[in-house]
Each structure stands twice: as C-alpha cells, then as structure tokens.
Amino acid sequence: MGKSINVSLIGNPNTGKTSLFNRLTGLNQKVGNYPGITVEKKEGICKLDRSLKAHILDLPGTYSLNTSSLDESVVVETLLNKNSKDYPDVAVVVSDIENLKRNLLLFTQIKDLEIPTILVINMADRMQRKAISLDIELMEQELNTRVVLVSARKNIGVDDLKKAISEYKNLKSVPCVNASTIDPEYFETLRKAYPKQSIYKLWLVITQDVNFGKIDRNRDLEDLKSSSFAVKSESDLKKMQHKETVVRYQFINSLLTKVLNVDKSQAKDLRTRLDRVLLHKVWGYLIFFVILLLIFQAIYDWSTYPMDWIDTFFAKASSWAQTSLPEGPFTDLISEGIIPGLGGIVIFIPQIAFLFLFIAILEESGYMSRVVFLMDHIMKKFGLSGKSVVPLVSGTACAIPAVMATRNIEDWKERLITILVVPFTTCSARLPVYLIIIALVIPEQEVWWIFNMQGLTLMLLYMLGFGAAIFSAWVLNKILPIKRKAFFVMEMPAYKLPMLKNVGITVLEKTKSFVLGAGKIIMAISVILWLLASHGIGEQFTNAEEIVKEQYASQNLSEEELTNKIASQQLEHSFIGYIGKGIEPAVRPLGYDWKIGIAIVSSFAAREVFVGTLATIYSVGSDEEETIKNRMRAEVNPILGGPLFNFASGISLLLFYAFAMQCMSTLAIVKRETNSWKWPAIQFTAMTVIAYFAALAAYQILK
Amino acid sequence: MSDTIAHLKRGEQATIVSFNEEQVPLKLLEMGCLPGNVVMMMESAPFQDPIYLNINGTYLAIRRETAQQIIVKRHG
Numbered sequence: 001m002g003k004s005i006n007v008s009l010i011g012n013p014n015t016g017k018t019s020l021f022n023r024l025t026g027l028n029q030k031v032g033n034y035p036g037i038t039v040e041k042k043e044g045i046c047k048l049d050r051s052l053k054a055h056i057l058d059l060p061g062t063y064s065l066n067t068s069s070l071d072e073s074v075v076v077e078t079l080l081n082k083n084s085k086d087y088p089d090v091a092v093v094v095s096d097i098e099n100l101k102r103n104l105l106l107f108t109q110i111k112d113l114e115i116p117t118i119l120v121i122n123m124a125d126r127m128q129r130k131a132i133s134l135d136i137e138l139m140e141q142e143l144n145t146r147v148v149l150v151s152a153r154k155n156i157g158v159d160d161l162k163k164a165i166s167e168y169k170n171l172k173s174v175p176c177v178n179a180s181t182i183d184p185e186y187f188e189t190l191r192k193a194y195p196k197q198s199i200y201k202l203w204l205v206i207t208q209d210v211n212f213g214k215i216d217r218n219r220d221l222e223d224l225k226s227s228s229f230a231v232k233s234e235s236d237l238k239k240m241q242h243k244e245t246v247v248r249y250q251f252i253n254s255l256l257t258k259v260l261n262v263d264k265s266q267a268k269d270l271r272t273r274l275d276r277v278l279l280h281k282v283w284g285y286l287i288f289f290v291i292l293l294l295i296f297q298a299i300y301d302w303s304t305y306p307m308d309w310i311d312t313f314f315a316k317a318s319s320w321a322q323t324s325l326p327e328g329p330f331t332d333l334i335s336e337g338i339i340p341g342l343g344g345i346v347i348f349i350p351q352i353a354f355l356f357l358f359i360a361i362l363e364e365s366g367y368m369s370r371v372v373f374l375m376d377h378i379m380k381k382f383g384l385s386g387k388s389v390v391p392l393v394s395g396t397a398c399a400i401p402a403v404m405a406t407r408n409i410e411d412w413k414e415r416l417i418t419i420l421v422v423p424f425t426t427c428s429a430r431l432p433v434y435l436i437i438i439a440l441v442i443p444e445q446e447v448w449w450i451f452n453m454q455g456l457t458l459m460l461l462y463m464l465g466f467g468a469a470i471f472s473a474w475v476l477n478k479i480l481p482i483k484r485k486a487f488f489v490m491e492m493p494a495y496k497l498p499m500l501k502n503v504g505i506t507v508l509e510k511t512k513s514f515v516l517g518a519g520k521i522i523m524a525i526s527v528i529l530w531l532l533a534s535h536g537i538g539e540q541f542t543n544a545e546e547i548v549k550e551q552y553a554s555q556n557l558s559e560e561e562l563t564n565k566i567a568s569q570q571l572e573h574s575f576i577g578y579i580g581k582g583i584e585p586a587v588r589p590l591g592y593d594w595k596i597g598i599a600i601v602s603s604f605a606a607r608e609v610f611v612g613t614l615a616t617i618y619s620v621g622s623d624e625e626e627t628i629k630n631r632m633r634a635e636v637n638p639i640l641g642g643p644l645f646n647f648a649s650g651i652s653l654l655l656f657y658a659f660a661m662q663c664m665s666t667l668a669i670v671k672r673e674t675n676s677w678k679w680p681a682i683q684f685t686a687m688t689v690i691a692y693f694a695a696l697a698a699y700q701i702l703k
Numbered sequence: 704m705s706d707t708i709a710h711l712k713r714g715e716q717a718t719i720v721s722f723n724e725e726q727v728p729l730k731l732l733e734m735g736c737l738p739g740n741v742v743m744m745m746e747s748a749p750f751q752d753p754i755y756l757n758i759n760g761t762y763l764a765i766r767r768e769t770a771q772q773i774i775v776k777r778h779g
C-alpha cells in the first residue's frame with residue numbers, strides 16, 4: 001500500500017472541472033451527499049505513481065470564497081477546516097483559458113489561504129482557434145505556483161497534472177494578494193490576536209455569514225465569531241468585500257497584461273450567431289418547444305419498448321419463481337412481493353435514463369442556460385425562476401427524474417418549491433387511469449367540428465395539473481419562511497459539443513442513485529402492500545376457496561373464472577379489503593364504493609395500480625382494457641342505484657387522481673433529495689387533502 | 704437621468720460608472736462588474752427581462768431590476 005493524499009478540485013462553474021475529474025478518476029468514483037445537506041459530493045481515486053494515490057474530491061463550482069449558496073459554503077467549509085478528513089494536501093484550481101480573468105479571482109483567494117495550490121488552465125484546445133497565447137513560465141513566477149495547461153476534452157496535459165500533483169511537496173504556500181491593504185489597521189489587530197493563522201483565513205471566517213446563513217460544523221476557529229473582531233457592521237464588512245474584489249482584480253489585470261495575449265481580430269464568434277437564433281423572441285421559443293416535444297417523444301414513446309421488455313421479464317420471473325420454487329409463504333413473498341417490487345423499480349430506468357441523457361446533452365452543450373434565460377421572466381411571477389422549467393416539463397413524463405433534475409437549481413427555496421409542486425404535473429402513470437375513466441363518463445362527441453370531447457377533457461386535465469403546480473408554487477413562495485437569494489446572476493456558457501464520456505457518466509450516476517436510493521423504499525412498501533393484500537383473518541379469507549366453490553357450484557365455471565373469483569373473494573377479505581371497507585364512509589361522499597376505495601388505497605403505491613386492482617376486484621382475469629371497461633360500466637351504485645361510474649363520480653375520480661400524491665416512489669425520491677421525511681410528509685398530506693376536497697366538491701355539485 | 708444597463712440596445716457598448724452597493728450582489732462584482740469595465744448588451748428576453756450581457760469578457764444574464772441599478776456611460 002502506497003501513500004494517499006487529498007486533492008480538491010476547485011473552480012468556477014463550467015470550467016471543465018467535472019470533465020477533468022472524469023479524466024483523472026474514470027469510473028473510479030462515487031457520488032454521495034455531504035453529511036446533513038443535499039449538496040452532491042463526488043469523490044474518486046487516481047493513481048499518481050507506484051507509491052502515491054490521490055483521493056480526489058470534486059468540489060461544487062463556485063465563483064469565489066465569499067459564500068452565497070449552500071454549494072459554495074461547502075467549498076469554504078472544506079478549505080477552512082484543517083481537521084476535516086477532506087482537508088486538501090493540494091488544491092487544484094481549474095480555470096478556463098477563455099475566462100482566465102474571472103477564474104483567477106478564486107485562485108488568488110485560495111492561494112491566500114496558504115494551501116499548496118496548482119493552477120490548471122483547461123480548454124487548451126481552444127487556444128489556437130481563439131488566437132490566445134500565454135507565457136506559462138512567467139505566470140508560474142508571478143503566481144508562485146505550478147501552472148499546467150490541460151485539455152480535458154482532448155486528454156492533453158493530464159499526465160503533466162498528475163506529475164505536478166505528485167510533486168506537491170515542492171509547492172510554495174505563500175499568499176499572492178495582500179488582502180489586508182483594504183483596512184490595514186483592522187487586519188493588524190487580527191494578526192496580533194491570532195499570530196499562527198493565515199490572515200486571509202481569519203477574514204473568511206469573519207465574513208462567511210454575511211452573505212449566507214450559517215451552517216453548523218465544527219471548526220477550529222469557532223471562537224472567532226463571538227470575539228471582538230466581529231464588531232464591524234454587516235454593511236461595513238460588505239464594503240470591505242467589495243474593496244477586496246477590486247484589489248484582486250487589480251492584481252489579476254496587471255498579471256494578465258504581462259502573460260496573456262489575445263488576438264481579437266481572429267476570434268470568430270459562433271456564440272453571437274447562435275444566440276441570435278436560439279434566444280430570438282419568436283424562433284427561440286419555437287425551437288425550445290420542438291426540443292421539448294422530442295424529449296417527450298423519447299420519454300413517452302421510445303421508452304415504452306424497454307419498459308415492456310422489463311415488464312414481461314419480471315412477469316416471467318415471477319411465474320417462474322412460483323412454479324419452480326417449493327410452494328409456501330416464502331415463495332409467495334418472492335414471487336408476489338419481492339419480484340414485482342423490484343420490477344416496480346427497474347421499470348422506471350428507461351425513462352430516467354432517457355431524461356438524463358437529454359438533460360446532460362442540453363447542459364453540456366450550453367443550451368440549458370438559454371432555456372433558463374427564455375423562461376425566467378414568466379416563472380419569476382410565481383416565485384420560481386427559469387431553472388424550474390426543466391423539472392416541471394419532465395414531470396409530465398414522470399415525477400421521479402423531474403425531482404432529481406431540480407439539482408441544478410442553486411437556490412434552496414426555489415428548489416424545494418419546485419420539488420413540492422412537480423407531482424401535480426400530469427405524469428404518465430396517471431394516463432391509464434384518465435383514459436379509462438374518460439372513456440366511461442365523457443361522451444365521444446365532436447365539439448366545434450374538429451375537437452373531440454374526450455381529447456379535450458384529457459387536455460384540460462394536463463392544463464389543470466400544470467396550473468395546480470404553478471399556483472401552489474405561488475402560494476408556497478408566499479408562505480414558506482425560507483430566506484432566498486434575492487438576485488439572479490447566471491453565466492451564459494459558450495456553446496460546445498457535448499463530451500460523450502461526461503454524458504455517459506451522468507446518465508449512469510443518476511440511474512444508479514435512483515435505483516439505490518429510492519429503490520430500497522419502493523421495495524419495502526411494495527412488500528408491505530403485498531402482505532396486506534395477501535393476508536387476512538377470519539373464515540371468509542382463509543376458506544375463500546371453499547366458499548367460492550360452494551357459491552358457484554351450480555354454475556359450472558371454467559378453471560380460470562373460478563381462480564379469478566377466489567382471488568377477488570380473498571382480496572375483499574384481506575387486510576387491504578378491510579381497509580377499503582374502513583374508508584368507505586370517507587369516500588362515499590365522493591361517489592365511490594369500497595372497491596374504488598381499495599383501488600385508491602393501493603394506488604398510493606403507484607397510480608397505475610388503479611386499473612390492475614379494479615381488475616382483480618372485479619375478477620376480470622386480464623387487465624385488458626375492453627373487458628374491464630365493460631365490467632366497470634355495468635357496476636351499480638349500491639345506495640343510489642344507477643351506474644356507479646357516472647359523470648359526477650367520474651369527474652370526482654379524475655380530480656382526485658389529478659391532485660392526490662399517489663406515488664411512493666416520488667415520496668421516496670423527495671425524501672432523498674430533501675434529506676428529511678418532513679417535506680414528503682407535508683407534500684403527501686397537502687396534496688391528498690386538496691384532492692379529497694376537489695373530488696368532494698365536484699361530486700356534490702354534479703350529482 | 705443617467706443611463707443604466709437596462710437602457711442599452713442590442714450590440715451597444717458602455718462603460719460602467721457606478722452602482723448602488725447595497726443592491727448589487729457581490730457575485731456580480733466577482734464576475735467582473737466593476738466601475739471602469741466595459742459592458743456590451745448581447746440580447747434581451749421579451750419584456751427586456753432578463754438581459755444578457757458581456758461584462759469584461761464574461762457572458763452573463765441578469766434580471767432587469769438588477770440592470771437598472773448599474774449606471775453606465777454609453778460609448779460614442
């Protein structure tokens with residue numbers, strides 16, 4: 001075993017940090033969360049030479065060490081806390097040759113913390129086209145550090161970087177900008193009080209909370225906060241930070257005039273021309289719309305093929321288990337609880353993979369920022385920003401990847417609101433329910449010559465879902481007591497061809513984190529549901545077979561019909577059947593009977609279960625739509641007489657499904673993304689209450 | 704009344720003169736929005752919000768209300 005050192009990758013967003021991380025670690029990486037918060041933590045191992053390994057941490061992208069978001073505070077915490085196990089032996093600051101001036105701001109700050117620092121200048125492959133030349137040697141002298149030119153895309157300079165890291169002992173840890181010039185007196189007293197600490201580190205600890213609320217973490221300088229040095233008022237500290245920025249830029253400007261040479265006449269601008277079209281007030285929106293359609297198509301349509309295969313596979317696996325394992329409760333658990341539970345997780349993989357494939361491509365190419373730009377004004381009105389658009393739109397396919405896609409939203413309040421409202425959008429799981437009920441209760445009639453009543457109803461339901469999401473966002477923005485960053489500054493990155501490797505790793509990582517994170521919970525709940533549906537107490541349940549056989553003895557039923565009858569008798573008297581009967585008084589005012597009650601209860605696992613459950617209860621063997629539809633049409637309301645599924649109860653059901661939070665997978669992923677059960681619990685309760693009262697009102701008015 | 708970034712037309716350039724320190728986030732300064740630097744208006748979304756700029760070589764988008772806080776002197 002060789003020695004291992006800690007290396008932190010730090011850099012502005014979009015400098016290619018992640019690409020470089022992928023180059024250094026390959027698939028040798030793992031993604032987790034920082035303890036207690038939702039910021040993603042990426043770590044990996046890179047072998048430097050035979051006796052030295054680097055433990056590489058990809059820190060979130062940040063523009064400076066003056067924190068204004070959770071992501072950024074993670075970076076500062078890591079760099080300030082010498083006792084942390086992540087504290088770097090070497091900081092590798094990644095910069096982009098085309099944005100060197102801005103990128104160097106962060107570099108000077110890190111250098112001033114007196115941590116051994118290497119400067120990586122990435123995207124070297126673009127130097128020639130942009131006619132940029134750089135005097136690396138002079139730069140190394142001026143900055144007192146190693147400077148390495150790299151192209152993560154073309155895999156150039158990565159070995160030089162590894163070598164530079166392995167020689168970390170030679171790096172000098174001396175500051176490069178003297179920040180104390182902004183207020184010499186103040187800094188002198190600081191230095192006297194803490195002679196052993198880096199002066200800039202002290203300053204950072206003092207100013208850390210000015211722009212961002214504090215998170216508790218043990219820190220060796222905790223006492224500084226309460227000491228007399230914190231006496232400066234917040235606005236004084238802010239002014240000093242402004243000054244500091246100016247001082248740093250002065251340093252950077254004078255450095256760059258010496259080492260950097262850009263021949264502006266050579267630069268052709270693809271960006272300007274593309275942005276003319278993609279951000280056009282008409283074409284821009286049209287193009288975005290077409291891209292959305294394409295993504296929809298993929299998630300809706302293309303993913304049905306792999307989803308069908310998965311479905312068939314798990315159905316086969318289940319029946320295989322049933323026939324080839326020894327009979328008994330354990331086999332039942334495997335074949336009816338665990339295998340379908342697993343299937344319920346795996347079935348989502350195609351949709352998730354497709355969505356993230358597209359998102360990764362849009363993001364890598366730089367187009368995502370344009371979407372945010374186009375949509376920001378509209379979304380602002382509802383307390384969201386352009387960044388919530390992608391999750392809301394993906395929600396129409398499936399809320400699970402949509403919730404995961406909110407990670408791009410930096411502002412926590414905005415992200416939370418988006419997560420909370422996304423499940424209102426009409427996801428594909430609602431579709432089977434909508435289709436069957438619409439077919440039952442809405443007449444197939446033409447209106448205004450071209451529109452079909454049923455199609456129109458479906459469209460209205462989509463609009464209702466979107467409206468509910470937007471409206472609740474507006475309400476949540478008003479009532480949630482979370483402070484938000486009151487501003488919006490977004491970098492518009494250059495357009496680039498997506499890197500396959502990056503896209504591949506993103507899709508893989510997201511899918512894996514879904515399967516491992518939400519998977520466990522989905523699994524557990526499906527096993528519980530199965531237990532409730534397959535177990536019961538009392539004569540009626542345990543002797544279901546005899547009772548049914550006796551009842552139908554005269555009717556000469558086929559084997560299959562008999563099995564179906566037995567299954568429905570068992571379900572009626574299983575625990576879940578009792579639950580259905582138990583909630584009947586609650587659902588009767590909505591126009592439902594206990595059977596629909598059961599279907600609703602089991603739909604809390606996943607909405608699409610509705611049709612299947614009704615099929616079991618009505619003992620229709622297959623859940624082929626035609627037969628169930630006929631069966632449902634024939635169903636009679638036990639109290640009022642007349643068809644059970646009429647216009648009033650149908651609309652009531654549609655509304656219930658439109659609003660209710662009936663998807664444990666989504667709840668599981670919300671728990672994962674918000675790191676607490678509190679938010680999914682609130683979401684579940686609020687949505688179900690809204691659904692109940694909407695359905696109640698609809699039924700009572702229409703009946 | 705003096706011009707602000709929000710007054711610029713597409714393609715127009717100007718030099719940043721000053722801004723209200725309380726209203727303009729530090730983040731924007733860090734991105735190079737400092738007095739003396741040149742700003743160019745790239746595009747704007749409908750309703751002039753948000754606005755897409757090139758400040759000192761950095762391309763970024765800010766909302767209209769922020770742009771209105773930054774006083775500039777138009778070129779030419």
Ligand SMILES: Nc1nc2c(ncn2[C@@H]2O[C@H](COP(=O)(O)OP(=O)(O)OP(=O)(O)O)[C@@H](O)[C@H]2O)c(=O)[nH]1
Nearest residue numbers: 013014015016017018019061123151152153364499
């Ligand atoms: N031309 C060129 N493009 C690169 C290079 N390295 C990365 N890119 C591209 O730059 C863009 C940003 O890369 P990322 O690795 O996602 O950057 P990041 O710094 O991790 O960005 P955040 O995840 O937003 O912090 C992507 O489109 C990459 O394909 C490079 O060496 N040359």
